[in-house]
């Protein structure tokens with residue numbers, strides 16, 4: 376759900392990073408935070424456990440610039456990936472404008488990826504969203520590791536609809552902005568359709 | 571897309587702003603905020619210089635969402651009021667019309683009783699305002715009135731420029 380304010384001339388949109396535990400969602404936000412100019416970003420808020428696992432969400436507000444005199448702001452959120460935080464994931468998806476599914480490329484995490492994708496679809500459906508209709512992209516993260524699944528296989532298992540996908544190594548930033556840009560663009564084009 | 575976007579024009583924004591200013595004054599509050607249920611700040615009144623309003627908005631919405639989840643587990647519809655007491659500052663959070671969250675921060679110059687009383691008045695006024703905003707948005711949408719929409723003309727180039 377975007378918030379368009381004609382008075383302050385701002386557009387606010389919400390993008391959620393989804394995916395299984397430890398796939399690198401928080402790392403995506405940390406890299407974006409690190410690489411953005413101070414005047415473009417707010418604080419990176421992380422509600423995490425003592426072992427740095429996301430407990431409720433991470434939040435990063437980004438002001439990217441202006442379009443036609445409107446300040447464009449993206450609110451980036453990550454969900455907690457661990458299975459037992461199901462209830463929190465649902466809450467964070469509320470009012471989402473676009474989703475980035477981060478998959479862990481390691482072969483042994485393929486089942487966790489598929490489970491998380493299924494969970495995402497169910498949670499979106501509960502809100503009346505269909506993944507095919509939502510601004511959405513897939514990121515295959517951790518491509519730097521040696522035990523990764525081939526891309527064709529990942530696409531087959533996790534990207535049946537053939538949406539835009541990106542290879543990534545989140546700690547060094549490979550693919551991070553590319554993925555964000557893809558979904559941000561889709562979100563703005565969606566606004567164009569509706570207003 | 572399911573769910574409706576929140577579109578606010580100058581006129582409505584001013585009315586909301588007036589309500590918040592009034593509440594800020596009459597409740598003797600430090601700061602007053604209005605936050606969308608999804609964590610976006612709508613408006614504020616009072617001295618917000620020392621406060622990270624964007625973070626506050628997101629965390630407040632998270633707070634309301636979490637307690638809402640707890641409420642449903644207990645078979646309650648929703649807890650409409652949350653109150654946190656600190657050493658110096660207190661925070662009073664209330665849910666208005668299932669859609670927006672009113673946050674009042676106050677210290678010893680005010681009291682919970684006064685804040686409650688004033689919040690109730692403001693809630694009624696805001697509920698009405700947001701009903702108007704929703705019906706206006708629906709009307710314009712059904713009439714296909716894109717008016718002077720700045721988005722109709724967004725080009726790929728505009729978007730690429732954001733990521734330079």
Ligand SMILES: Nc1nc2c(ncn2[C@@H]2O[C@H](COP(=O)(O)OP(=O)(O)OP(=O)(O)O)[C@@H](O)[C@H]2O)c(=O)[nH]1
Pocket residue numbers: 394395396397398399400401402403427428429430453454455456457516517518519520543544545546
């Ligand atoms: N080698 C490698 N490690 C990565 C990559 N991305 C993330 N990591 C590491 O994986 C671990 C987990 O990353 P997080 O970003 O915290 O994972 P998360 O998805 O937020 O996990 P939850 O909060 O539990 O859902 C951290 O130690 C990261 O440094 C990557 O591309 N390559």
Ligand SMILES: [Mg+2]
Pocket residue numbers: 400401402428429453454455456
């Ligand atoms: Mg995390």
